[in-house]
Amino acid sequence: MKSAHQTMEWLVMQYHDGQLPDRHRPAVEAHLVECDPCRRYRRSTQSAGAWLQGTAADAARAVEMGQVWRGVADRLSRPAPARLRFRRWAWAWRRPARLSWLAAGSLAAGLFLLLVNPYGRLPATAPSETYVAFVEASDYPVMVFTPSQPGAMTVIWLFEPPKEFSPST
Amino acid sequence: MEQARRGDADAFRALVERHYRKVYAITMGMVRNPDDAMELTQEAFLHLHRSIHGFRFQAKFSTWLYRIVTNLCVDHFRRAGRAPLPMEPPAGSEEEEAPMQWADPGAEAPDQAAYRSELRGALEGAFAHLSAPHRAVMVLREVEGLSYEEIAEVMGSSIGTVMSRLHYARKRLQALLAPYRPAD
Numbered sequence: 001m002k003s004a005h006q007t008m009e010w011l012v013m014q015y016h017d018g019q020l021p022d023r024h025r026p027a028v029e030a031h032l033v034e035c036d037p038c039r040r041y042r043r044s045t046q047s048a049g050a051w052l053q054g055t056a057a058d059a060a061r062a063v064e065m066g067q068v069w070r071g072v073a074d075r076l077s078r079p080a081p082a083r084l085r086f087r088r089w090a091w092a093w094r095r096p097a098r099l100s101w102l103a104a105g106s107l108a109a110g111l112f113l114l115l116v117n118p119y120g121r122l123p124a125t126a127p128s129e130t131y132v133a134f135v136e137a138s139d140y141p142v143m144v145f146t147p148s149q150p151g152a153m154t155v156i157w158l159f160e161p162p163k164e165f166s167p168s169t
Numbered sequence: 170m171e172q173a174r175r176g177d178a179d180a181f182r183a184l185v186e187r188h189y190r191k192v193y194a195i196t197m198g199m200v201r202n203p204d205d206a207m208e209l210t211q212e213a214f215l216h217l218h219r220s221i222h223g224f225r226f227q228a229k230f231s232t233w234l235y236r237i238v239t240n241l242c243v244d245h246f247r248r249a250g251r252a253p254l255p256m257e258p259p260a261g262s263e264e265e266e267a268p269m270q271w272a273d274p275g276a277e278a279p280d281q282a283a284y285r286s287e288l289r290g291a292l293e294g295a296f297a298h299l300s301a302p303h304r305a306v307m308v309l310r311e312v313e314g315l316s317y318e319e320i321a322e323v324m325g326s327s328i329g330t331v332m333s334r335l336h337y338a339r340k341r342l343q344a345l346l347a348p349y350r351p352a353d
Contacts, residue, residue: 013336017310019317044343049311051292056198056312059206060190068189069182071211076218084219 005035012038016045181221185214188231191313192238198308199242199301201293209245213238228322235313235323239305246301288349295345303338306331 008031014020015028032038079085192213197206216237296304302324309320320331 010332010336013332013339017317017335041339041343044346045339048292048307048339048342048346051289052198052296052307052311055289056194056308059197059203060194063190063193063207063210065186065189067207068193068210068214069185071207072185072214072218075211075215080219 005037008035009038009041012042013045016042181218184217188234189214191231192234194312195235195238195308196242198312199239199304200245201296205245209238209241213241216241232319232322235309235315236325239309239323243301243305288346291346291349292342295342298345299338299341303334303341306334307338310335 008028011020011024011028012032015025015032020028032042189210193206193210196209196213197203200206200209213234217234220237296307299307305324306320309315309323315323317328317331317335320335321328324331
């Protein structure tokens with residue numbers, strides 16, 4: 001929780017920056033007359049602000065457009081990174097005319113996959129039996145499962161098979 | 170602006186011409202090094218060129234540009250691993266502050282030029298102790314004169330955070346500069 005003085009200091013900052021509502025200004029002005037730390041705070045704020053403003057503005061005044069533009073033009077002549085080129089390309093697709101083409105293309109691709117894709121012609125039921133094979137490899141025994149999904153296989157490498165384990169096919 | 174957005178090179182050059190001093194003032198204010206400031210200014214306009222097609226006029230252009238510049242400066246500090254220096258205020262500096270003579274032209278030190286030069290060095294040193302976000306709010310406020318609300322929009326933070334950072338940065342500068350004030 002802020003003390004009364006801290007609150008007043010906060011208001012002094014807003015007063016100094018011209019951000020304080022008019023109704024609070026007389027109270028802050030009266031406080032500044034009697035509070036030495038707040039006057040010091042305001043004075044140091046003024047000084048630091050003037051220094052920062054002065055040095056940055058002086059430096060900016062000394063800069064010529066040619067200096068800046070040479071560097072900008074040089075950078076612009078280099079190819080943009082691939083990430084940015086992709087982003088720009090993707091961004092270009094956001095135009096409504098292109099979006100409609102994108103939607104039509106997506107729809108055509110979806111229909112193609114649904115009607116022509118071999119997965120669309122699979123038998124309705126997958127095999128219910130699971131095939132398990134145990135293979136004595138040179139280094140490690142291997143278990144092979146054919147799961148119920150066609151075209152997929154699960155291989156389990158048994159690094160330390162239990163002694164009592166008796167694999168069957 | 171609209172022409173630059175559509176890829177007109179001359180329009181983009183005109184946009185750079187209109188804004189380069191402001192951008193350079195921010196980068197210089199933040200990094201305090203002319204070479205780095207120039208590098209960041211050019212980088213900011215490169216970013217602008219690459220992303221200008223995405224500008225949708227929902228925000229003010231200057232706010233958008235300031236955001237690019239500020240983010241680049243913050244990234245610059247992060248990349249360079251320039252952590253802020255330890256922020257140890259000098260002992261007894263909080264409450265025993267005398268007025269800063271350099272802020273009061275009516276009460277000048279005997280050798281004013283040397284004294285001011287020393288204070289400028291002290292300000293540079295003290296500013297180097299601030300973190301990148303604290304520098305950013307100071308620069309946007311003092312150099313560009315943005316309101317708290319505009320700074321919040323640029324920095325993507327709340328007005329409360331902006332005020333808090335600004336107050337903290339100013340108090341830090343005040344504390345760090347305390348030894349350079351003449352005795353009463």
